[in-house]
Amino acid sequence: MDDAIQRMRDLALDLRPAILDDLGLEAALRWYVAREAGRAGLAFRLDVGSIGTRLAPALETACFRLVQEALTNVVRHGQAEAVEVKLDASEGEVRVSISDDGKGFDVRAARRRATAGGSQGLLIMEERVSLAGGKLEIRSGREADHRRRAHSDPGSAAMTKLRILLADDHKLVRAGLRVLLERIADLEVVGESADGQDALRQIAELRPDVALVDVSMPGLNGIETAARVAREHPATRVLIVSMHLDEEYVHRALSAGAAGYLLKTSELQELEIAVRAVGRARPG
Numbered sequence: 001m002d003d004a005i006q007r008m009r010d011l012a013l014d015l016r017p018a019i020l021d022d023l024g025l026e027a028a029l030r031w032y033v034a035r036e037a038g039r040a041g042l043a044f045r046l047d048v049g050s051i052g053t054r055l056a057p058a059l060e061t062a063c064f065r066l067v068q069e070a071l072t073n074v075v076r077h078g079q080a081e082a083v084e085v086k087l088d089a090s091e092g093e094v095r096v097s098i099s100d101d102g103k104g105f106d107v108r109a110a111r112r113r114a115t116a117g118g119s120q121g122l123l124i125m126e127e128r129v130s131l132a133g134g135k136l137e138i139r140s141g142r143e144a145d146h147r148r149r150a151h152s153d154p155g156s157a158a159m160t161k162l163r164i165l166l167a168d169d170h171k172l173v174r175a176g177l178r179v180l181l182e183r184i185a186d187l188e189v190v191g192e193s194a195d196g197q198d199a200l201r202q203i204a205e206l207r208p209d210v211a212l213v214d215v216s217m218p219g220l221n222g223i224e225t226a227a228r229v230a231r232e233h234p235a236t237r238v239l240i241v242s243m244h245l246d247e248e249y250v251h252r253a254l255s256a257g258a259a260g261y262l263l264k265t266s267e268l269q270e271l272e273i274a275v276r277a278v279g280r281a282r283p284g
């Protein structure tokens with residue numbers, strides 16, 4: 001009993017991630033899913049751009065936590081290669097869906113084990129959703145399989161090279177990045193720019209999958225460039241590359257429309273993971 005009360009309290013007082021306040025649900029999900037999928041080496045597809053307005057804070061928190069819990073399960077149990085997160089709202093209803101292409105599970109048996117005290121995740125998701133006045137549906141197997149296949153196209157993604165544009169005002173940085181990236185078989189650097197304006201021109205012409213954009217460039221800086229790319233060339237995803245660990249920078253970059261944020265002090269492996277994660281995420 002005490003346990004149950006404590007859990008309700010935890011849910012009610014749930015720490016709301018600061019990023020939700022600053023950016024809203026869509027951007028927070030972009031940030032979170034890209035980071036987690038990137039770390040786990042999962043391909044992901046996000047379809048979260050359709051809400052337009054801010055939801056009530058409690059509802060945003062519930063949706064964010066739901067995705068967190070479900071994505072954690074995909075990473076821990078799913079043995080999946082890809083995950084898809086969708087968020088849409090219409091006619092006063094918010095729908096969040098998380099699907100993976102992994103091994104699936106016996107939902108009824110897992111729920112029985114959870115109710116008997118075996119685990120918490122599924123129950124917490126159920127509680128959150130019902131506190132928000134909604135309904136949780138978990139499906140596995142054929143039906144879910146079918147739905148997933150209709151949405152993803154892993155074949156074509158695997159065959160084509162990811163095309164990358166580099167924008168940085170330091171020639172040696174560009175040269176270094178090019179060498180590092182071109183060591184990876186299915187990546188290709190298609191262009192280089194020394195400033196934001198030129199990056200925009202080249203993106204319009206070359207249509208790269210990913211633009212690696214330095215924050216501090218003369219003229220149009222990286223964050224302004226990311227905003228213009230997001231508006232004018234949404235098929236190109238911007239990965240900001242920066243010296244600044246400051247959270248403020250990360251927030252500004254992501255709210256401007258960047259798909260990811262990478263520190264210049266990152267390990268080589270993180271560069272590869274970030275480029276792939278960003279390149280695979282298609283705008284919704």
Ligand SMILES: Nc1ncnc2c1ncn2[C@@H]1O[C@H](COP(=O)(O)OP(=O)(O)OP(=O)(O)O)[C@@H](O)[C@H]1O
Nearest residue numbers: 073074077078102104105110114119120121122123
């Ligand atoms: N996406 C998934 N793919 C495969 N199995 C899953 C998936 N999601 C859940 N499961 C199965 O359902 C079980 C219950 O999930 P639940 O989140 O309640 O527990 P848990 O992740 O094992 O522990 P925790 O309480 O830390 O969340 C998992 O142990 C796993 O066997």
Ligand SMILES: [Mg+2]
Nearest residue numbers: 072073121122
């Ligand atoms: Mg879990």
